Amino acid sequence: MRTLLAVSAAVLPGALRRFVHTRLLGYELAPTASIGHSIIDVDHLVMGERARIGHLVAMRGLEQVRLDEGAVVLMLVWVNAVRRSTGYFQGLEGRRPELLMGRHSLISVMHFVDACDLVELRDFAAIAGFGSIVQTHAVDMERMVQDASPVRIGEYSLVATRALLLPGAEVPPRSIVAAGSVVTRKLEGSYVFAGSPARAARPLSSDLPFFTRTHTEIA
Structure with a gap:
């Protein structure tokens, strides 16, 4: 029934869509929050x-x-x-199938997010550009089971076009993952990270306007 309601809400006009989301599905939406013509079939929003x-x-x-x-998820995003x-995921303790987005964080257009474990974007973090993949689960070849680990993107950090973040990846605060890069582990420091696997390419100044902004809009 929940799935049917979620799918039906996607084609309804705004007021009816909000009624289904808040009254029938029990989602908690602030008065100025909004959901477009999208299918949101989750336990708690x-x-x-x-x-x-x-x-x-x-x-x-x-x-x-x-x-x-x-926080904003733009369009054509699949989570x-x-x-x-x-x-x-047999025997996997502590797995959290959740998406947590901090203040003014962003997932832009045409990205895929596998949230079989926690995916967290902290305040002002962004998955920008197009076509990036966040993947939290993979096959453990030794134990022959599906395994999962969280992926985290730090405050004010940016993940550029067609990046790949694999299970356990962590992007540090005030850093940039360059287009096409592959993050396989926890990174450290304020750098542009590039390559496969991603490595520190050049340092970044912590006082860059992008790292000190107080709003999401970029001219």
Whole structure:
């Protein structure tokens, strides 16, 4: 029934769509939060003031999605997960199929996010450009099981076009992952990270305007 309601809401006009999301599905939307013509089939959704999910977004299988104040998912973004109740990840303690987006964080256009474990964008973090993949699960070849690890993107950091973030990847605060790069582990420091696997290419100044901005808009 929840899936049917979520799919139906995607084609309804604004007021009816909000009614289905808040009254029937129980999502918590601030008065200025909005959801476009999108399929949002998750257990628990919380959206702060001016948070926004645009058109043609699909979110399914997550136990929790939270967009803090001003966080935005633009359009043509697919966020997929597998609930713990399915038993698919046998023996994996602490797995959290969640998407958490801090204040004024951003996922732009045509990205794929595998949130079988936690995916977290902290305040002002951005998955920008087009065609990036965030992947939290993979096959453990030794144990012959599906394994999962969180992916985190630090404050004010930017992940550029067609980047790949693999299980356990962590992008440090005030850094940039260059287009086409592959992040396979926890990175450290304020750098442009580039390559496959991504390595520090050049240092960044912490006082760059991009790292000190107080709003999401870029002219």
